[in-house]
Amino acid sequence: MEITELSPDDEAGCIDAVTVQSAAFAQDCPELVRPTLRGFANLLRYGWDLEPQRGFLARNADGRAVAVATVSLPTYDNTNQVWFELTVHPDHRDGAVEAELIEYVEQLARDEGRTMMGFGGFDLPDAIALAHKHGYEQKAVEVNRRQDLAGLDWSIVRSLYDEAVAASTAYELVTLTGALPEDMLDGMIAVTASINDAPKDDLDIEDDVYSPERLRAYEEAQAKSDHTLYRVIAREKATGELAGHTVIAVERERPHIGEQHDTAVAREHRGHRLGALVKTAMLLKLRDAEPALTQVDTWNAESNNHMIGINEQLNYTIVARFLAYQKSL
Numbered sequence: 001m002e003i004t005e006l007s008p009d010d011e012a013g014c015i016d017a018v019t020v021q022s023a024a025f026a027q028d029c030p031e032l033v034r035p036t037l038r039g040f041a042n043l044l045r046y047g048w049d050l051e052p053q054r055g056f057l058a059r060n061a062d063g064r065a066v067a068v069a070t071v072s073l074p075t076y077d078n079t080n081q082v083w084f085e086l087t088v089h090p091d092h093r094d095g096a097v098e099a100e101l102i103e104y105v106e107q108l109a110r111d112e113g114r115t116m117m118g119f120g121g122f123d124l125p126d127a128i129a130l131a132h133k134h135g136y137e138q139k140a141v142e143v144n145r146r147q148d149l150a151g152l153d154w155s156i157v158r159s160l161y162d163e164a165v166a167a168s169t170a171y172e173l174v175t176l177t178g179a180l181p182e183d184m185l186d187g188m189i190a191v192t193a194s195i196n197d198a199p200k201d202d203l204d205i206e207d208d209v210y211s212p213e214r215l216r217a218y219e220e221a222q223a224k225s226d227h228t229l230y231r232v233i234a235r236e237k238a239t240g241e242l243a244g245h246t247v248i249a250v251e252r253e254r255p256h257i258g259e260q261h262d263t264a265v266a267r268e269h270r271g272h273r274l275g276a277l278v279k280t281a282m283l284l285k286l287r288d289a290e291p292a293l294t295q296v297d298t299w300n301a302e303s304n305n306h307m308i309g310i311n312e313q314l315n316y317t318i319v320a321r322f323l324a325y326q327k328s329l
Contacts, residue, residue, distance in 0.1 A: 001066070001097065003104050006055035008044035011037070016065035017057050020089045027090045028122050029320045032144070033297060038253055042225040043070070049218035051075055058101050066092040069101050073112060077209040082109040083118035093126070102134050106329065115329050116204065123321035136325035140201035141302040145316040147260075149287075150294050152315045157283050160313060164277035168234070171243060171274065173281055176231040177289070179219045184233070185212050187242040191233070194244070194264035199301040204326055226252040229261075230285060232278040236269065243269035246278040250290050258290070260298035276310055283314070 006013045018035045025032045043053045051074065058067040067088040074081055084105050088097055109117055119136050121127035131138070180188055189210050196207040222229050227249040234244040244265035250258045265274045286293055298316065300308055 001061070001100055002059045003056055003101065004059075006044060006057055008041040008052075011041075013057055014041050014044075014055075016059075017055060017068040020057075020065050020068050021087045023089050023091075024087045028124060028127075031146070031319045033257060036253060039225070039251075046221035046224050047072070048221060049076075049214055050221045051217075056101070056104065058097060060092065060097075064092075065089070067097050067101050069105050071105055071108065073109075073114065076214055078206050080114055081116040081118055081205070082112070082114045083120070085120050095130075098130055099134070110329060117327045117329060118203075119325045119327070120322055121325070123323050128323065131323070131325045134327075136327045138323050139203045139326050140324040142299055142322045142324060143302050143308075144319040144322065145298050145300070145308075145311055146319045147296040147298070147311070147314060147316045148294070149283075149296065149315075152283070154287070157280050157314065160276055161280035161284065164273040164280060167273035168277050170237055171234045171269075171272065171277070172237050173278070174231075174233040174235055175281070175285055176233065178223070178229055180215065180231070184242065185215060188215060188233075188245070191242045191245050191264060191266055192262060194266045195262050197264075197267065199303040201301060201303055201324075203324060222249055227259075228252060228290075230282065230289065232282045232285065234265070234269070234274045234278055241269075242266075244274040244278055246275075246282050248282055248286065248296060250286075250293060255290065255292040256294045258286070258293050258296040260296055279310060279314065 006017060008014065014037055018037050018040050021035050025034060044055050045052055047053050054071045054073070056069045056071065057065055060066050067086065069084050069086050071082060071084045082105070086098065086101060106117060119131060121131060189212065192210045192215065193208065219229065230248050230250070232246050233242055235241065236243050246263040247261040248258050249261055263275060263279060297319070298311060302321070
């Protein structure tokens with residue numbers, strides 16, 4: 001088997017990678033959002049916040065693409081770790097392909113001086129068996145939920161919004177599209193870092209570290225990936241302090257698809273329904289700003305009961321469960 005690293009400019013290689021992923025998702029989770037050539041290449045160019053992923057394509061002796069691994073080597077924090085996802089075409093799941101590609105990625109991690117591997121996979125028997133076979137221990141469960149905007153009862157959204165407004169009279173909302181204004185950048189660092197209070201379950205990971213440069217890198221990566229960022233921010237009236245926010249990115253390639261990014265409320269401002277406030281205000285904003293939008297996907301730790309409770313009121317249903325594993329090298 002030949003394993004090669006993909007360049008975002010290698011159109012043929014990226015097409016093969018997306019073809020493998022699409023075939024695998026069709027079998028393992030038909031409802032999962034399918035990758036596109038453009039989206040896959042942009043992950044290799046920009047990643048989430050200018051921390052590009054690396055992609056590796058495996059071909060068999062006949063030259064057929066049989067598997068792809070996407071690899072993240074964090075640079076902002078958790079610099080001892082490597083996280084990867086492995087996707088094998090359903091016609092080539094013989095164990096040997098998986099073993100060779102996993103060993104390849106683990107050796108890459110050793111060469112980079114990393115000591116902890118992280119591996120994500122579907123909550124399916126074969127995927128669980130594969131992880132255990134290669135010495136990975138389950139540490140967390142993450143759930144992909146989808147909001148069906150076409151079936152959303154907007155009277156419920158309005159009612160939840162009104163209730164949240166009544167509980168948060170000391171706060172006002174700021175709605176933004178695109179990059180943060182310069183005078184809000186420093187204030188958003190602490191708000192964004194509040195995501196570290198979300199459950200980590202048993203994962204051996206450090207808190208995410210944020211800076212003005214990282215927030216700008218995130219905005220740049222999303223813009224270059226043709227995603228429109230919408231933000232709703234709660235601000236305390238008396239002090240001007242930023243208290244909470246939510247962010248949704250809408251694809252320009254497929255404008256019916258949105259992805260929920262961060263939703264977080266600073267610890268000292270909790271208890272005022274700010275999470276429900278910003279999420280319902282965002283929906284009311286998007287109804288006018290993105291009329292083609294029909295679905296929004298979100299990802300939460302299965303143990304994050306508070307956020308899940310809000311999402312279930314807003315017509316989110318489960319698409320897939322993913323298991324996160326770790327292994328020390």
